[in-house]
Amino acid sequence: MMFKFLTVLIHIINLLTIVYMVFKEKRSANSIIAWTLILYIAPFIGFIVFLLVGRKINKSNMFGIKNAEIRVLEKYDRQVKERSQVPVENMDMIMALETIDYSPYRNDNEVCMYSDGKEFFDALLKSLNKAKKSINIEFYIFKNDDIGTKILDILEEKAKNGVEVRLLYDSVGSRLLNRNVLKKLRAVGGKTGEFFPSWLKLINLNMNFRDHRKIVVIDNKVAFVGGFNVGDEYLGKDKKFGYWRDTHIKFKGSAVKDLNLRFLADWRYATKEEVDLSHMLEISDENIGEPNTGMQIVSSGPNLSDRYEIKLAYLKMIQRAKKYLYIQSPYLIIDKSISDSLKLASASGVDVRIMIPGKGDHPFVYWANLAYAGDLLEYGVKIYHYDRSAFLHAKTVVIDDEICSIGTANMDTRSFELNFEVNAFIYSETISKQQKSEFEKDILKSEELTLEKYQNRSRGVKIKESLSRLFSDVL
Numbered sequence: 458m459m460f461k462f463l464t465v466l467i468h469i470i471n472l473l474t475i476v477y478m479v480f481k482e483k484r485s486a487n488s489i490i491a492w493t494l495i496l497y498i499a500p501f502i503g504f505i506v507f508l509l510v511g512r513k514i515n516k517s518n519m520f521g522i523k524n525a526e527i528r529v530l531e532k533y534d535r536q537v538k539e540r541s542q543v544p545v546e547n548m549d550m551i552m553a554l555e556t557i558d559y560s561p562y563r564n565d566n567e568v569c570m571y572s573d574g575k576e577f578f579d580a581l582l583k584s585l586n587k588a589k590k591s592i593n594i595e596f597y598i599f600k601n602d603d604i605g606t607k608i609l610d611i612l613e614e615k616a617k618n619g620v621e622v623r624l625l626y627d628s629v630g631s632r633l634l635n636r637n638v639l640k641k642l643r644a645v646g647g648k649t650g651e652f653f654p655s656w657l658k659l660i661n662l663n664m665n666f667r668d669h670r671k672i673v674v675i676d677n678k679v680a681f682v683g684g685f686n687v688g689d690e691y692l693g694k695d696k697k698f699g700y701w702r703d704t705h706i707k708f709k710g711s712a713v714k715d716l717n718l719r720f721l722a723d724w725r726y727a728t729k730e731e732v733d734l735s736h737m738l739e740i741s742d743e744n745i746g747e748p749n750t751g752m753q754i755v756s757s758g759p760n761l762s763d764r765y766e767i768k769l770a771y772l773k774m775i776q777r778a779k780k781y782l783y784i785q786s787p788y789l790i791i792d793k794s795i796s797d798s799l800k801l802a803s804a805s806g807v808d809v810r811i812m813i814p815g816k817g818d819h820p821f822v823y824w825a826n827l828a829y830a831g832d833l834l835e836y837g838v839k840i841y842h843y844d845r846s847a848f849l850h851a852k853t854v855v856i857d858d859e860i861c862s863i864g865t866a867n868m869d870t871r872s873f874e875l876n877f878e879v880n881a882f883i884y885s886e887t888i889s890k891q892q893k894s895e896f897e898k899d900i901l902k903s904e905e906l907t908l909e910k911y912q913n914r915s916r917g918v919k920i921k922e923s924l925s926r927l928f929s930d931v932l
Contacts, residue, residue, distance in 0.1 A: 544751065547884050550860060553773050554753050554882060558766045564751040566710030568888055570863070572851070572895050574692040577685050577705045578604055581673065584707070585611045588675045591621040593720045595672040597630035597865075598686035601638045603694075605687050609642060616647035623647075625724055627668040628654040630686070650727040666759055668727075669865050669876040671705075674717040681707050682716060682754075682881055683863055684850050693847075698818070700847035702899065704785070704892075706863050706881060708752070715754040719879055751884035757866065758877035767866045767880050768873035771854060772798055778856040781808040783896045785851040786868035789813050789826045795868070796829070800836040809838045811868075812899060815845035821924075827911075828922040834908040841903040849899075852880075855892040860884055863892070 543551055543562055554560045571577040585592060585608065592615060599605060616622040624642065626634060628651050639649045652668035673681040683705025685691050693700045721732050757766040775782060775798040782802055789811065791799075803809040813830065817823025830840045843849035852868070855861040864880025866872040883889070914922075 544884060547751070547860065550773055550777060550882075551751075551753065551884075554755055554766075554770055557764050557769055558755060558757075560753045560755045560766075560882075561715065562751060562753050563710060563712040563715070564749070564884075566708050566712050566750045566752045568706055568708045568750050568752070568883060568885065570888060570891055570895075571683070571685075571705045571707070572702065574685060574701050574703065577681075577683075577703075578692065580707055581681060582607060582611065584673075584675050584679050584681075585615070588615050588620050590676045591623075591674075592676075593623050593625075593672070593674040593717060593724070595625040595668070595670055595720050595723060596687050597627045597667065597669045597671060598688055599624070599626040599631045599634050600688040601635050602689045604689055604692060605634075606638075608687060609638060612647055613642050613645055616642060616645045619646075621648075623650070623720075623724055625650040625652060625668070625720070625727055627652045629667050630669070648728070648730075650724055652723065652727045667876050668723060669872065670719070670723065670756075670879045671865050672716060672720050672879065674713060674720055677717055678713060679707065679709055680713040680716045681705060682865070682879060684852050684865060698848040700844070702843065702847055702849045702851060704851040704853050704863050704895070706883075708750075708881070710749070710752070712752040712754055712881070716879070716881075719754065719756050723877070750888065753882045754879065755864075755882055756877070756879040757873070759875065765873050767864070767878055768795070770862065770880070770882060771795065771866075771868070774854050774856050774860060774862065775799060775802055777860070778802055778807045778809075780857045781893075782810070783853075783855050783893060784809075784811045784868060785813075785849060785853045785896065785899070786811070787814050787818070787848070787850050787852075788822055788867040788869040788871075789829050790822070790869040790871070791829055792870060792873075796832065799833055799838055803833075803837040809833075810841065810896070810900075811838060812841040812843055812849060812896065812903060814849045815842040815904065816848065818848065824918070824921040824924075827906075827918070830906060831911045831922070834906070834911055840906040841900060842906055843899060844902040845904075847902070853892055853896075855889050855896070858886050858889045858893065861889045861892045 543564070551562045555562060569580070571580060592612060594608075594612070601609065612622050612624065622642065624639070624647065626649075631651075643649060653666060671681075671683060671686060684703040685705045689695065690698055691701050691703065695701075718734075721734065725731065755766050755770050757764075757768070772794060775795070782799075799809055799811075811830065811833070813826050814823070817826065834840060852866055852872075853861065853863050861883045862880050863883065864878065866876075866878035866880050872878050
């Protein structure tokens with residue numbers, strides 16, 4: 458009797474859930490259909506899965522940069538813009554990004570790119586050791602393994618010497634982080650924050666809306682952003698993944714303040730600490746360099762506007778490309794707007810190439826990648842599977858030796874709509890050519906997925922693809 462009552466109750470709850478999704482939430486039709494199927498086919502398990510990864514949040518500006526914070530930078534913005542010369546050839550791209558979000562154009566940056574974990578972490582450790590005033594660190598994944606311990610040791614030493622240290626980590630991504638090791642950092646004056654923790658210690662019911670950003674800002678003068686998290690696997694020490702191929706940048710210049718502002722907004726939400734921005738973002742001619750590399754810091758995440766800023770920026774790059782468009786992403790789960798833009802670019806004579814992993818970190822995601830890739834092949838898009846003994850985690854887009862995007866956002870719906878991301882959009886022939894060169898070197902380690910190979914895939918692969926694509930909006 459009780460079982461029948463529970464069965465009826467869960468069906469009623471699931472029905473109300475579907476009605477709520479249809480009439481109250483801004484979801485795509487594909488997402489609603491996918492969740493309806495899950496709740497209908499497996500009502501009990503489906504409801505649990507929905508609680509974990511299906512719920513939306515009551516969006517507010519709590520994750521955003523407040524107008525009051527932006528006003529702190531007005532004087533600084535005027536100083537920088539007086540020296541900035543916006544390149545006419547990129548005016549449309551720059552204006553688009555400045556219009557959809559607070560993403561001011563800065564043209565006085567010096568950028569260094571890393572595509573190898575050892576090179577990145579060596580540069581990071583070296584920069585951390587040089588810190589004199591402040592260290593702000595934010596990572597989706599932070600582990601207290603070998604590399605994580607090295608970083609924590611430096612943070613503790615710096616905090617002892619009076620450096621302001623703030624470490625922000627995501628509750629789900631950093632679930633393997635032993636929180637007890639952070640006590641030593643706090644004991645010497647360092648501060649820590651946890652993004653979206655759950656009231657349950659073992660299960661976090663907020664599997665969506667994760668802080669997927671990877672930010673380091675040192676002394677408000679040197680910054681890092683890109684795809685690497687903190688863990689030994691990013692140094693290729695995990696046999697499951699093998700060599701880890703990722704992309705990260707270190708930069709100096711006035712764009713550092715924009716990335717720092719992004720960190721501070723996230724920190725404010727997670728810790729409720731109201732940081733004195735006039736101190737953290739002090740204005741000084743020393744921090745304004747000579748014109749070198751143009752850059753815009755673009756962040757995105759669930760908010761009141763539903764603008765999906767990084768997705769729109771990617772779309773703008775795709776539509777601007779005239780000669781070539783190279784994309785690297787561990788995930789390729791795209792909606793119709795991105796898919797159609799890629800098809801149209803290729804049909805227009807643009808050399809469109811996309812590189813995805815040769816092996817997946819999640820089986821369903823791997824087959825979904827293949828399904829979306831296969832759809833693009835018919836329009837002449839070239840698809841490459843990176844070295845199957847390694848893992849490709851880079852999130853990069855480069856066009857025409859002009860503009861390059863390097864950051865945390867994958868080419869997928871989760872990054873566009875559900876997670877909190879940040880990318881650097883770089884206007885530089887030098888950096889764009891460097892990224893293009895890295896892509897071309899990676900091709901030598903990759904296998905091209907031709908249309909003939911794809912059409913000859915087995916029936917089993919086709920079934921896996923179809924199921925994965927059907928539920929791709931919930932992956």
